[in-house]
Amino acid sequence: MFSERTISLVKATVPLLQSQGEAITSHFYRLMFTNHPEVKAFFNEAHQASGTQARALAGAVLAYAAHIDRLEALAGALPRIIQKHAALGVLPEHYPVVGRCLLQAIREVLGEVATDEILAAWAEAYQALADLLIAAEEEVYRANEQQPGGWRGQRRFRVARREAESELILSLYLEPEDGAALLAFTPGQYLTLVLDIDGETVRRNYSLSDAPGKPWYRISVKREEGGRVSNWLHAHAQAGTVLDVLPPCGDFVLKPVPAEGRPLVLVTGGVGITPAMSMLEAAAPTGRSIRFIHAARHGGVHAFRERVDALAAAHANVEALYVYDTPRDSDRPHATGFVTQELLAQALPADRDVDFYFLGPKPFMQAMYANGVTLGVPAQQIHYEFFGPLEDLKAAA
Template structure:
């Protein structure tokens, strides 16, 4: 890009801050009208709650703000690319997106979208598309080079369906071809793709792998949503609960994601989860225990009550058998008012713990609803925990900026 073009991109930053979501909302409507086949690729429920539009607007703004040095955004680009390879996004999709995005800029901005601005954004978009598709090509290559690895979609059989709590059920997925299961890093996710008759569409969703690597199957643990309306969580999750059973086949993409356990070092590790956000953390913790790691481990989990508390017995057994493992549980309400040991009534409150439970030299992993992540990230930073030691994953489109 020329210096003049970069300056034109930076000049659009105020417009993007004020009208970014308006632009991306228009863009998605335009793209799905012109290329309705992409409705089978994108999470259509996230179009209803504006999460996808917001996430894209934030990404475009960040790119414009850092157009002088887009390499600064590589951690964020990697996170987006990980999602893309789990959805089988390919270079040809970038061509379609670029066409509609540039047309949307022209149509939304009107006379303000001068030929010079449109030319600058065309160069900028092609630069970003090249960076992302190149990175994704590398990720695809790494996937297929693994034993049992693949790219795109592959049929898996539900071998077991196990109720873990009043809301969460686990599904054990085995390759339909009876071949090897590609390894993964604890904390990663897979995508499940199902046909949704109500929409007459294929729809994908990401689910964290909720067990340590075992070489035989992937386990996902899915929360059933009580809402009956079409929503991002319930469309696929409830279908898994209500209509799919052992012996049924689902399409699965290879493990992806960069919210992963750092196995290096001997410093403590602290897991903080809310609700079904415990699933990637269970995989990390199980991996540490199975490997015989002597790193001090702390598990802090919050949910509504004991009935919806999945994996409680598993965590209790691990805590009983590990001197270097301690768990603390928060329930919104405790029905039986007797001594629950390390169980507390109310929402997760890190201020209850001293530096022995939350040491400064620990790695912290947080997963749960966005407000849950934001609160505990802020609380940890205020305690003096270094930001680079705090790792988190937001389910769905990435909208948190911490």
């Protein structure tokens, strides 16, 4: 794929990327947003402000450089990148912008070390990756467009109704304005909303929180303190509001049940419950053994409790367990405190042969990953969606 010289030059930059990678990617984002403000809509300001986006990109660039001679080692990471790009509507014309800004950032941060020869090698390496991603993303766009109810790009949906799920989480039921069919999705996938807020275009992903096959898409949005988009939706997305929506995407999905059967364990914290609700709604009627464990601060912010209780009452294969860390006097959780390793050990079968899904705030996910590994859940049966460098998730284990 690459010449030996290109591989040698790119791999030679690995030590520099280890020490300067985050400085390069932070500078890259500043350059790109200054020179190409039109691409800002594809990025979450909160992730930019916290630095997680720069750290995640630095890790990805380092991994690419370190494995430039054996890119098959990175194959597992590509589906998530492809799905994220397709969800946001990334197009071929965006890649040259990124490439120019990345090379400029490398030159300006590394200085004289970034020779013309090294930059040429990185330009070749970047273009090869860009070509791969462009082709793969086009496959996703084409598949979404050609399936029944499918579409490409933005489609207008009307808010049919809104329902409060807790003190913080609001569900919006979205129906296509054209009245045509809906594209099927896999539980765990998400939609991207394209909104105009104060004259600026923003894009946000929200998990689909209902089962497939309904005449609507349901998303459930937590009102985040200082959250520009979540607060706008809570305040302005009323019945009749029209929103621009991109097709369902995402690879954090409910996997097919193996022929021999396998219990399903869904462990969520806070708003991480939303994709798990879609998974639960779809799996409950199948008879598959399901443990649904949800952690919340207290009953006031616990979304979907009545619905989960109803599913457990209707399906003997579903067992729910709720953990509150600061319960109110009127609350009745099954346990107080946190989802500990001991609690999980009691919920898992002795052979640990389960499909273990978890989603929630970063500290929660770090703990669940460490617990799953320590308790012996097979690595290929641990499923999660995590924004940021995976090292941040796995450090606790």
